[in-house]
Amino acid sequence: MDAYHAAVELDAALRSHGHRVTRARREVWDVLVGADEHLSAQGILDRIDGGDAPINESSVYRTLALFAELGLVRESRLDETATWELFHDDAAIHLVCADCALVIHHDTDLVHDLRRALEQRSDFSPVDIDVRVTGRCHNCASVGTQMA
């Protein structure tokens, strides 16, 4: 998504729900659009406040909560601290390296299969499927081998 369309999307999402377009919201949005990974609130703050007018921590939290409510972003709890990324179809699952915390996105139809399987159940209606796989990335696995 290029910067222009990202800005338009944010604008539309906010205004259509009667929310204002503020600097804090634009900055948080820009960081998320530019990120290729999950970011914690602190990570977002770090990427914003290189400039001369930082955004307050609590505003970032409030902004993220609003974005999540509007379906713009998705919160994950891959660890003890929450992380956020732009909303994307949940065909993508997360592979998290237990050593270096690298997060890889993996696309698979199995998530859709799972959803279909769950929809057969009479006692539960699935909404959101979150798959987290912990393991070891190529780099950390090879380091481990060298040490052994």
Next chain:
Amino acid sequence: MDAYHAAVELDAALRSHGHRVTRARREVWDVLVGADEHLSAQGILDRIDGGDAPINESSVYRTLALFAELGLVRESRLDETATWELFHDDAAIHLVCADCALVIHHDTDLVHDLRRALEQRSDFSPVDIDVRVTGRCHNCASVGTQMA
């Protein structure tokens, strides 16, 4: 698992690693064995301290960390607070009701399929697969229908 075998299992797991069998550990273990759901640290405390000799909060955390290290229990982050349950094969996935927090276990071969698919990747070796599905349980779904 009956109480006797549960006690023997705990005993063996602890002693084989040079750990002592203490009252705190037995009590936490008993609660987990008797639970049919995920329990938070506070939930475990609540179920213990009906008696006259409660266990301290920090001991419960230390005990859970030890159990996890020994592979006896598994920690999940279904929410902002961590929950624990006895370790079981990860063919079971968790269906969490967004309204009442009910957790249903759902068995499916798709987890094994996913593991096999991931093992094809050269850049990541999966260890633990955690699938969390949020949605609505039968009860809450029907309440929602009535209100609409």
Next chain:
DNA sequence: TCTCTATTGCAAACGGCTTGCAGTAGTGAC
């Protein structure tokens, strides 16, 4: 440009969890 109020920044508070330390209680040896 004015007005109204949603939003922000600040600072204090919250809550789950961890940690340092002194006392207690398992455990193996005798």
Next chain:
DNA sequence: GTCACTACTGCAAGCCGTTTGCAATAGAGA
């Protein structure tokens, strides 16, 4: 059984991510 050693516990303080109340600020429509 009892002794000694030290792993473990309880307590209280602390940590850290997140939330909240409030006064000041800044979007947005008139």
